[in-house]
Amino acid sequence: MLQVDLQGGFGEKGRTSVVVSDGSTRVMLDAGIKVGATGDEYYPVLARPVAEIDALFISHAHEDHIGALCHLRRQGYAGPIYMTEETRAEMPATLAQYADPADLAEYMPQSEQIRLFRPGETLTVGALNVETGASGHVVGGVWFCVEGAGHRVVYTADIVPESAVFPMQPLPACDLLILDASYGADPIPGAERARQIGEWVAGYADGCLLPTPLSGRSLELMAAIGVPFAIEAGMRAALSAQIHAPDAVHKDRVKVLSERLDAARDWNVGEPLPACPLLVHDGMGVAGPSRPALEAAESAGFPILLSGHLPAGSPGARLVDEGRAAWIRMPTHPTLPENTALWEVAGRPRLIGHSCDATSLDALHQHIPALMAGARTGDTHQIDKETTHAHSDFQ
Template sequence: MRMDLLGGFGEKGRTSLAVNGGGRRILLDLGIKVGAAGAEYYPALAGNVGDIDAVLISHAHEDHVGALSWLLSQGYRGRILMTAETCDEAPSTLEAYADPADLARFPFPAEQVELFEPGDTLSIGGLTVVTGRSGHVVGGVWFAVDDGSRRVVYSADVVPDSNVFVMDPMPRCDLLVFDASYGADPVAGSDRARAIAQWVAAHPGGCLLPTPLSGRSLELMALLQGPFAIHAGMRRSLSAQIDATAALHSEVVPRLRRRLAEAADWHEGEPLPPCPLLADDGMGKAGPSAVLLPLADAAGYPILLTGHLPAGSPGEVLHAAGRTGWIRMPTHPTLSGNLAIWEGAGRPPALGHSCPAAALAELAPHIPSLRTDLRTGDSFTLVS
């Protein structure tokens, strides 16, 4: 089996992996890279797209699905597989991150999408693809690809210790391509959640919490203790995510339903509320937070950023100027989580995705079989 590293290797963003085996070529994810331009915005996919047999999407965040309209503009007309939740959310992601000309000509192809459930086993020619819940977002999955003699596990984005989302154990494999977003960060998610709650409590007059619509929004709702508000446009999606109970820890569902019912709706044009305000997206690049971030900054309304900040994004610019707080809300594995994943997979050869090269090097002493020399554009052959 040959892996073509199309995006997210030695970098954060445009996550995409091609697996070649069993007489087939499939793409796992197809993201864009926020802050990049030109060719670097898209996966490093050269040549005729006609040799791609299928595209499998793990979830609807921009760094995993944002290049779909671009791929269609390149002539791809093959199979596209994803869960129903990803299918529901992907159009808004493309609206925010696809090239407008590509999106106008190639809108989200709902009629072309084949749906599957997390936990399903898919067949693509000589390849068998097992899926499992990721613990990252509702409808998010990991993929285990088997050609009959070798197995590659691609984690996509996972959270082994989420208090909200369930992650299924990944199988033993011959190659593990895992979510290295946080490098060797040793701080547990519970500690970071506690720090966020303390920061919010220290700003009783209200604050802005930019957040991705799916995933981290529910994590933040679960930890907030007092009154809070949401951008009104988020309510329908948040309600649908909570109703997807198979993706959630059962004990948290009643709390999330109660908290969403209690949340105030905030509409654009209204005064900023005297309580925490959740608004998507997490970087201030798109969605309501693209408007709210400069508005809050101009009003002296405290802002707490809790996720990845690509260079040049509105959130990163404000944080670099010292005008926001930042506490990472773990929605990817920390060091202990990735060690457990690697051990459970049988300590196989490993590649880390969604991680800059320097941070990946810091992780290498903990995972001796980790390859740190491979980058986007490289290929790797897994031999028997």
């Protein structure tokens, strides 16, 4: 039997975290925070003390998957932390923005804790095998398949099956699929959204602001934009590293993205907004250069386009709600047809959606009846020979 504890990201967006155990070995997959939350709701809800976790695996360096690392170390976690080289490189910047300052000062992950792997490797912890594969979401991002006791659980983390930039490796068949349901039942293909964004930006080629996460969506936006643009200067090295990471970007996109980055102007916080589209991070206006850039753009009446998840109360959400910014989703998660196909490829298993609110889960359930739309943070699921059981036994 395998037991699966849903520690965050279920019926909600943020603090994504899952634990899989065969009764003797426990592995934790991701440790995110929830932007906009406070207190205990900011961090994953731990099913068991951290001392009982044998290994922690991080899918990628976005805050809703890695932001609680320092918090876990404060709680006493001293075991191995598995991640890719690209995730390790991006980790300090993410934690600097989203970790508690006191935790950041004292409990940064130690270099001896970090175990590096490449997407496609299979790792062993106790009696559990953890298969990995490129996720198509960001450079170095992965999905996980945990196998033990004769069963398999696939946790996709964030995935993009048809990214114009990043390749994704196929998911294996499994007994339980924990699927990226960020977009609910949205059916619009990524290529169509990218076309809409490209047209919007072309309409404001003489100046507009594009807040974006440093990894992942930034390259998707660069691929969609057909006019000269600027970037916040501190992004350049990270974007170049992402473009040229081994096997991380579709080969036919490396040259195009490299040329566009080379041609991009540098912009620094405090300078006048440029007379061209400007990419700044992060994508919500919560942290990083995008916060002062949004304030400057709002004051100047500079056009703003948001293109991803906006937590309630975030600067980006406020601007959209007030009609001061446009919003067009740049797909960096699977759409409805993609999720349906992923479920089919995995063998039509029982299904749980993560990173999605209750209303959107109900909508997705109408299209994929195998989805357990009522699964929530705090639930425990058991996989045995006959079926998948679910109950809640921790808060």
